[in-house]
Amino acid sequence: MPFDVYDYRTDVRNVVITPDIRSRFLRMEPGEVGPRHSHDLGQEVFLVLAGQCEFEIEGEFAVLGPGQMCFAAANQMHQVRTIGDKPMTMYLSVTPHIEPTHTFWNDAGEQLPPRYGGSTANERATRSEPGPGTAELLARQVAAAKAAAATATANAATQESLSVELARALSAGDATAAKATVDAMWRTMRTAYEAIQELAAAWNEVAATVAEPDRPAG
Helix, strand or coil, X not given: CXXXXXXCCCCCCEEEECCCCEEEEEXXXXXXXXXXXXXXXXXXXXXEEECEEEEEECCEEEEECCCCEEEECXXXXXXXXXXXXXXXXXXXXXXXXXCCCCEEECCCCCECCCCCCHHHHHHHHCCCCCCCCHHHHHHHHHXXXXXXXXXXXXXXXXXXXXXXXXXXXXXXXXXXXXXXXXXXXXXXXXXHHHHHHHHHHHHHHHHHHHXXXXXXXX
16 A cells, blocks of 8 residues: 555544644543643644534634534634543644644633643654754754745745736736746745745754653644
């Protein structure tokens, strides 16, 4: 089989982990409540597969069952609780998945200090070989940051130049020239975004070096 296939009945774990997205199957027992949190950057999708779950998102409540989905945008406080006498299983995805992936709050509504590495702790604990040392991780981080900055500067200059060409083509009604210009703009946009992806990957590895033992459920 050329690609992995996952089953929510057996693969109750993270199934994809990248800085762009983390997706997993999550099982919660009757009455179990996940910790209330938000995400600084992440947008989260929840799809209930079995059982029932009460979602709280920004103070609003709804009970979802199999086949129903909801969404929590970045910075929206949310919490989940299993309803009924049967376990609940859901699929969830968070994108992007950049450390600190979860932001926690105390009962007074005050933001707690950032915590790193919790959502991927299990995977790091089961690595068959030790990861890169601190010096190598930091070197990668600095190199990725410099590359992202240089690429962003070049992209900004190219976008500024091409935006003039695009405006001219659109004003003249020249669809062919407009399409060619947008294609050129996309090529520089893609390069800049790929540099950001490299930076995010390096950053997640660096942040996880100070991971704390508590692990969030979602």
